[in-house]
Amino acid sequence: MGTYIFRRLIWTALLLFFVSALTFLIFNVLPTADPAKLRAGRNQTPETVAAIREQLNLDDPFLVRFFSYLGDLLFRFDFGTSVLNDEPVRPLIFEALPNTLMLVLGAAFVWFASGVVIGTISAVRRGTIIDRVAMTTALVAISAPVYWLGLVALYLFSSDLGVLGLFPAAGTYDAADGIFTNISSLFLPWLVLAAAFAAIYARLLRSNLLEVMSEDYIRTARAKGLKERRVIFRHGLRSAITPIITVLGLDIGILMGGAILTESVFGIPGIGRLSFDAINRNDIDIVQGTTLFLALGVCLMSLLVDVLYAFLDPRVRF
């Protein structure tokens, strides 16, 4: 166990390095155009371009720039500076982070709970009309684009102009209001973001549970006369749910940035919204900073999940 965690840590350190390097390459080597010109905006003069060259040290050799970027990241935790509005990116990210967390954690609760319940019912009632309806509905939910689902939900349910007027409108989320005021504004985004994931988890749990239920120890449990309910919950579900918890950890990490579509539809000022606005303003530095932050976050999240998994499941040997 100790050596496994040690090896996993070393690989994570390497991974963090490669991810940072790849991000640097994507934003500094991939584009054909001069990075200074890309950042100078629509009405650029040679002077502003020259000033940006100076500011970004673009005249330095490539490796010098790469190592100064790495050094800044490592020692000052610096995610770059937006040339467009002369603002460091890190505070912008940390300001947005709690809003994204609220959105994603709430949605994760909704999709995990509903996914497990629907998946279990579907597996137990395998082949019945309930199962078929649930699984077909799940496939519809997976196929619907989340931003479109968001717009439809707002059209039907938002309080300002929605047909039914049940939930607060888009853009009512305000971090300054505190958690409890915002729960009602987050209700619709939670449901919309959770829909596709609930469907994926329900399908995943159903197929896991069906597989587990054909194991020998389930037959043993039945043979010794346990009630079917107890067989399903204590013996079946317990082992069917473990792989799903791993997926949950990774999905939450990925959604820190993947919630960009939901955040932009509902006007939630999270990390996704930050990079969405940056895309529209062509603010490359903010896009680079958020990309880097999210990729590093996912690496650390998967380290955490792997280590937890090694503790949770003693059968895992490496």
Added chain:
Amino acid sequence: MSTTATERLQEPGVELTPRGGVASEITARSPLQLFWRRLKSDWLALGALGVVVLIVLTAILAPVIVDVAGTAAPRATNADLTGDFGEPLGPNAMASSPSSDGTVAQAGPFGSDKLGRDVFSRTIYGSRISLLVAFIATAITVLVGVTLGLLAGYYRGWVDTLLTRAMDVMLAFPVLVLAIGIGVACSGTGGCLGGAIKPGLAVVIFVISLATWPYMARIVRGQVLSLREKEFVEASRSLGASDRRIIFKEILPNLVAPIIVYSTILIPQNILFEAALSFLGIGVEAGTPSWGAMIADAASIFREAWWYMTFPGIALLVTVLAFNLVGDGLQDALNPRTAK
């Protein structure tokens, strides 16, 4: 869901009866016959297959359909088809004031957008962008993923280490975040890779295939790792077959089923991917009739103009759903153990 199913498919031989089969009075059926028998009884998948064919035909025949319907060209703007305040007109609505030539313009069956363009024509033409991007990106992903996965799994050693580590780094990025990063980097003037990738559809295809190949490569590698140890490969090698012959004649045919299954999962994913990127304003240039871009355009006025977001959204949903249902059906038919 699909992961466990594909993993199972990775065990070669699960979906294939042994060559030659058991000769008895029970009729021997080829794997293809068995597959077809199972697919035939899955009416949902067959119906979805019909819808997919219909959508492909729509994309191919888009100009004819628009011509027969008598609606305007997808990029044609028409100031007469917006209201007094520049708002779009609803389905079949008449313009509030007569045009310059004295006639009163009428919006098409799906209404018009902010620039007076016809939503019906744009929705029909949108299928072209969607399918074009999804098919080409999937083809590239399959080509790159299978090639690299084969190399890594077959030769192992440093080739494998290098490729799997590269995949791990790519997979560390959340797909959408990686795609946004590359998309933004490539959408500037001059494109990227020294101008090889020009802004526009090429960027979208490049981004999608770059972000998805590691998944394909990983699946293929896993398959090849177990296939290369099988007796029939050993037999072929002991007969003096070259690596090339073993890869193309022994291993590749056994990869066809998992590749087909994973491709049918990839196509709808890539359709959604293209739409999401267009929704975010990455890739396709303004004015291109893409479903994602239309929904993005509609987002600012969806309360006044419900038709504008509804029709491209339904088109997207139906297309992705049809491909997903076909994919599910294929998976069940190729691998009866997961069947309902």
